[in-house]
Amino acid sequence: TVMLVLLVVWLASGFFQVKTAESAAIQRFGKLVAVKQKGLGWRWPWPIETVTKVNTQNVNSSDYRSRVLTADINLVELHFAVQYRFSDPVKVLFRVRDPAATLKEVSESAIREIVGQSELDDVLVGATRPEVTRRSKELIQRTLDFYNTGITVTSVNLTDVQVPDPVVASQRDANKALADQERFIKEAQAYANGIVPVAQ
Numbered sequence: 077t078v079m080l081v082l083l084v085v086w087l088a089s090g091f092f093q094v095k096t097a098e099s100a101a102i103q104r105f106g107k108l109v110a111v112k113q114k115g116l117g118w119r120w121p122w123p124i125e126t127v128t129k130v131n132t133q134n135v136n137s138s139d140y141r142s143r144v145l146t147a148d149i150n151l152v153e154l155h156f157a158v159q160y161r162f163s164d165p166v167k168v169l170f171r172v173r174d175p176a177a178t179l180k181e182v183s184e185s186a187i188r189e190i191v192g193q194s195e196l197d198d199v200l201v202g203a204t205r206p207e208v209t210r211r212s213k214e215l216i217q218r219t220l221d222f223y224n225t226g227i228t229v230t231s232v233n234l235t236d237v238q239v240p241d242p243v244v245a246s247q248r249d250a251n252k253a254l255a256d257q258e259r260f261i262k263e264a265q266a267y268a269n270g271i272v273p274v275a276q
Contacts, residue, residue: 090121097133099165102126111166130165135230140180144188150196155236156209158183158216160229167226178225183232186215199237209234 093116094100100112104125112127119125137159145151160179162168172178190212191199198204213232220227 086121090118090125092117092119092127094129095131097131098129099132100127100129101165101169103128108166108170128165128169130162130168132162132165135159135161138176138179138183139235140184140187142184142187144191146191146196146199147193148195150239152191152196152199153238154187154191154199154234155238156183156187156212157233157235158229159231159233160227162226163228164226167224171224171226175225175227178223179220179227182219182223183212183216186219187212187232190215196239199234205234205237 092100094112094114096114098114100117101108102110102112102117102119102125104120105123109125110119117127119127137157139155139157142154142156143151144154158179162175168175190208194208199208209232213229216232217229220229
């Protein structure tokens with residue numbers, strides 16, 4: 077009788093509830109056997125089968141900081157946020173070892189690439205910043221899809237862009253040198269345009 081009661085209790089422990097926003101992956105001895113959507117479900121109790129639930133509707137947000145060199149050789153410190161959701165529970169659970177770490181590395185790499193192709197004004201000015209974030213979002217999503225992460229990026233926001241204080245003076249000098257270089261080239265071209273016809 078005791079054994080029968082224990083068996084009933086053990087079998088009853090196999091019932092589980094999946095919420096509307098969730099998907100549940102059922103594993104039998106570690107191997108994926110089914111994916112259950114919302115509603116009441118049953119699986120063989122532990123240690124035969126286990127259930128792992130993933131919220132596929134909730135939008136998560138991660139904040140990152142990164143120092144990036146722009147196309148016009150200016151060092152900027154970026155604070156940006158990536159909003160995302162786990163759209164494919166199977167890929168999230170079984171295709172990548174650490175989804176959060178993967179998202180961090182992909183996001184920081186993408187923002188460095190896009191900002192590295194942009195000039196400082198494009199990153200600082202509010203009117204052009206949306207284009208930078210749009211390209212960053214597209215690159216992050218393409219990379220995540222390539223790695224089969226099951227993560228969908230909903231938005232990327234540059235929340236703060238600063239030029240680090242220790243390099244402000246150096247950048248000002250570098251920009252002045254570039255401006256002087258352009259001025260000298262134009263002056264030399266003007267001089268050449270004036271003297272060559274005379275010499276000829």
